[in-house]
Amino acid sequence: MTDNTSSAGSDADDWAAALAEQTAASAAPAPAPAVAPATAQVFQQIQDTSAAAAAAAAAATTPVDIARVLDVPVQLTAEIGRTRITIKNLLQLSQGSVVELDGLAGQPLDVLINGYLIAQGEVVVVNEKYGIRLTDIVTPSERMQKLARA
Template identity: 65%
Template sequence: MSELEDEPIDTAGIADDWAAALTAQQGVAADMAAQADAAFTVDDQPLPPGSGLSLPKNDVNLDVILDVPVTIAMEIGRSKISIRNLLQLNQGSVVELDRLAGEPLDVFVNSCLIAHGEVVVVNDKFGIRLTDVISPTERIKKLK
């Protein structure tokens, strides 16, 4: 047997470590939300709702996160169907969605709703024109 196999595992200590880490994470999340609310001001005046982003007075170096990849997805609509009906789908099948024709699409970044938009065609490729962007303050509120 190796030395590691002879030592008993301290499960109570591991549980305490996890509890401490979770408590610290919750505190950091609360601090970040407070800083974000404070960051969206101009001349110490809060921005009106829906006015968009502004840089805080102190210089923030965003270069460290500009190359972080994110996933952007557009959702036309959703539908719930049984597995039986799912297995019966084939070429030419039509699935009814929960949206009406002409309703805006949802735009998600890393599964977080950030905007609504409409489909456009540019040079024979689909695109999306943003019609309504969720304000940063509203996005932060949804994280809490």
């Protein structure tokens, strides 16, 4: 019987080193926004001195229990490209067949969560294992714009 714990530990160390390198490369501090958020300009706080309002304000300031959603499973898909083929051509595929995709070589991968585009990235190999380095995160406003177009 072989001991795989040492190789699993070194795999984790390699990934940790790659992540640390990525974090160090992007450690430049982000500039502070010069303009106040739009919500602060549009929505104003309503002052109410009643006891019910005080209780509601106290409840609103308690931290959200994020632990409730941490174990919710999601489907992550990394999409290199797509193509459409007929069933006839699909049935003719065999080992070694090449299927042409609409993506170009070197083009970023699309990273989807439950079918929604959330990021783009590139393929990396660490210790003979594949991974994805995220290069661009889709902002929530961009996601909403894409949903509105569909």
